[in-house]
Amino acid sequence: MGLEEKIPDGIALTTLDAMVNWARKRSVWPLGFGLACCAIEMMSTIASRFDMARFGMEVMRSSPRQADLMIVAGRVSNKMVPVLRRLYDQMPNPKWVISMGACASCGGIFNNYAIKQGVDRVVPVDIYVPGCPPRPEQLIDGILMLYKKIEKESVKRPLITQPNAQTQDERPGEVSGQPHRNPSGELNK
């Protein structure tokens, strides 16, 4: 009944969103952004036993300009924050961020002058993967959750709106707000 019967064989109908999302989610290229212990588990995820290539992700890009997904694996120190933000800004849209491990998500067992209490204060995070470090299965689960998230996105209205690109001169990490702590250790009110 209707229009479908008139369509010859070999033609399928879909929405543009569904097709674009299908293409996007099957070729997510992660930026190999290993910082600390979690980076080793991220490497295990790529390596023999867990083999992330099954999900179309075997290429870890070393350049942010060729990557769509940033896996922040490890603790983010205050010195690393501007670097992290700059790498994120260099990634082309659409882009996603997975915060891998307790340290990247909330500071983990470290809560002191050197460690950022969560990478979500620097870049928008899509998926948090808990664990110290998370098992490769957990990371894969996080990636599959990201796929589900990508499926719901629309070409017209991306879920994450990116602010206008910042100029290279200012240090982007500071724009997003580095907390100022006084040396006596008290929190600034």
Next chain:
Amino acid sequence: MNLSIDASFMEQSITDFLNNKFPGKVLGDYTYRGQFSLYVTADALYEIALALKEEAALSFDFLVDICSVDHLGKAWESEGRYEIVYTLLSLEHTYRFMLRVKIADHTVAPQSLCDIWHSANWLEREVWDMMGIEFKKHPNLTKIVTDDDLEGHPLRKDFGLVYEEPQFSHNHDEVLITPDNPNH
């Protein structure tokens, strides 16, 4: 390996050697749990380290570590607020001991050992970065591990841990973290 005989012999020969060559510069010895160390004065440390390295009978050719301790607020602070511990190793005799220096203030630090051991360069830089002890005649006493924006020397006792209170539901309003106000 019979360490006990060697160790007491070495302790004796180091003490004798330094007392003969640098009278009045060795302030005392300290043995704890079988580990031997000597307290020396800060001004003579460079010469003592050089002599210990070059004396063939001792040949302390390996600088293992340089480390600093802050004794602020302790009952024994009057002996010197900072303590710098140099761990030396003699590969030939397989013997390790510590040279310790107590200084009252970070400005009266001993001379840098960079000329004697290459490894002292970074180790001293780290001590300066973390504890603020200004080694004399160091070629490049600059920040090495801490953030460039960080003021102060984190390992000093008067530098707080800068603990940031986590936000839970019970203290949600007190510790408010929003994108506009990432700190508070």
Next chain:
Amino acid sequence: MTLNMGPQHPSTHGVLRLVLELDGETVVSCKPILGYLHTGIEKEMETKLYYKSLPMTDRMDYMSPMSNNLGFCLAVEKLLGIEEEIPARAKWVRVLMAEMTRINSHLVWLGTHALDLGAMSMFFYTFRDRELILDMYEMLSGQRMMATYFRIGGLMLDVPKGFDKAVRKFIKYQPGRIDEFEDLLNNNRIWQMRTMGVAKISAEDAINCGLTGPSLRGSGVKYDVRKAFPYSDYDKFDFQVPIGKSGDVYSRYLVRMFEMRESLKIAEQAIDGLPEGSHIAHVPGVVLPPREDMLGKMESLIYHFKIITDGFKVPRGSVYVPVESGKGEMGFFIDSDGTNIPNRVRVRPPSFVNLSALAKLVKGRLLADVVAAIGSIDIVLGEVDR
């Protein structure tokens, strides 16, 4: 020309940043910039009870977590003066796991180092074998990487059933794999050209720079903490310490390959002669009592409560205790002021000191050799910056 390398670079083994002055392709000077992973671990330890600092030691040198645990435990035990109380079983399991950790560390090193130099398949082979060691960690503690299996006074739990079978299987399996790696690399012309004669350092310079571990032994200096200052019953094991001849990347590679075989030998001796007995020392007030006692005896319950809430007091004094980790001499200097919190914990980082020699190693060499040199001194940035 000035070239910036890192901190986000696949071949710097973490977040190391190098500022290289180049003349054509020749390195004129190399300036490492550290601190991108500075965690403040030493400061954080000064605010925690002794036993609570233990999990943080894993996260310094995350390739060889158990060696770090071992160093910290030994240092605190020495401060407390309870080294004699540690049961033989605990010591031997510690040795066994420390050696497994060394193999783990060397396997990761081999995989990443070969990957940097263009032999990608090594990465997959070594990570395949490494999973077997991680399985052992998991058997012991339930965690794959950061096991924190050692405790002050012994071990967290006795080894589980089936553990010795897993160890024996690995000991039987692994030598063939190491042969395979050597077949693939030793006579490989590309490998030889990338490693032989590259980043040479003489024995005198190596000592002067404070190199330890395989990087020092590659230059022909026979110094190994396990032999020089035996700890945790290492003097009861029969093993050799390999030394290299030429002090280049290739000889450091050979030393590490030989060390893996020796570690397997030690592990075999440890599992064969594993003594019976308790896995943890009986020191009331310092070491947690066994769970059965705690449920039935009043004093044990009180001790348990006291240790968990208030820790234990450590007499005033300071000690320096080194262990031979996969990277070199990992030392713990702990200064106690007589309370239940350390006054100062200093980690003697082997990677940090080894890295300070990098500028010397690469000066006058080609840019591509920098990657080989970084790989060959086997740094891990978690421990360099701490």
